[in-house]
Amino acid sequence: MSESPPSASFAQIGDVLSRHQSFVLLSHVRPDGDAIGSQLGLGFALLAAGKSVRLFNEDGLPESLAFLPGSERIERPPAEPVDAEVVIALDTATRPRLGEGCLHAVSKVKLWLNIDHHISNPHYADLNLIDATSPATGEILYELILALGLPLPDESRDALYVAVSTDTGSFQYPSTTAKTYDMAADLIRRGLDVGRLNSNTYDNHPYRRLELLRALLNTLERSPDGVLAHWTLRETTRRELALCADDSEGLIDVIRAIRGVQLAVFFEELPDASTRVSMRSKDRRYDVCQIAAQFGGGGHSLAAGIRMPEPLDAAKARVLAAIEQRVAEVLIENPKS
Incomplete structure (x- = not known):
């Protein structure tokens, strides 16, 4: 396998930003806090610098992030291609993850930038700023802006605060570094209301999210050795509870937190009968x-995802088999663990 090209420098990215006037910023389907936070973070910095900026997301703005100032600028992609000089893909490991509508909307744009922190990113743009050591794309953008x-x-x-906070599990995950805390401290010194933002981010869920949690707990399974825990969301449950796409965001951390569990998996049946798989690990x-790469997915060593075309039960069986194989390999490699 050929190595990925080197990551672009801040100076190279800055040269593109200074030489061009019109930008479209994109992030991945089913956006999370880092995706939307990155779009708003860089987008408003460019707007304040006098640039023309549009922010597209295939699925639009999640209800849970509508409290962010300026979030009304997040648009679903228009039906017709737009005129712009530069596309910037943010927090998106592969180009297809941007969504067909977004890709069509920017099909006339010639120059692409790709700013991301996923280790599986194949450097799909003209300039790629990829830092897999960063806990969030929002942290890369903070450093870039400064x-x-x-x-x-x-x-x-x-x-940018919400981007980093959500992708680090509120500064709890092992990816969190001293730089991450320094960034948060600087943003607070700049006037950020940390109590208000944290309350809106973590303590403001709709009741249906609790109904979803109850339904998921009824599907919870754990391996005999206690290493793996997984649960399942079927499409019938989604319809019965009238769920929104972001209602399940972060719930995998409930089973990740079980004592002794090293691997947590969330299987989700999608409306088109395909399957979404989210995985978390506490041990590198x-x-x-x-594991995700075996099925065309990707992400990070401790957090990854897959979109599988097959139905839920078939996809679930394949992924669990791959996980069981890896657990067995670790046991052989570390017989006393």
């Missing part, structure tokens, strides 16, 4: 990115 001397308006400040020996 390095280039771009404005950091309040909308960017709040959005159980590299979920490598």
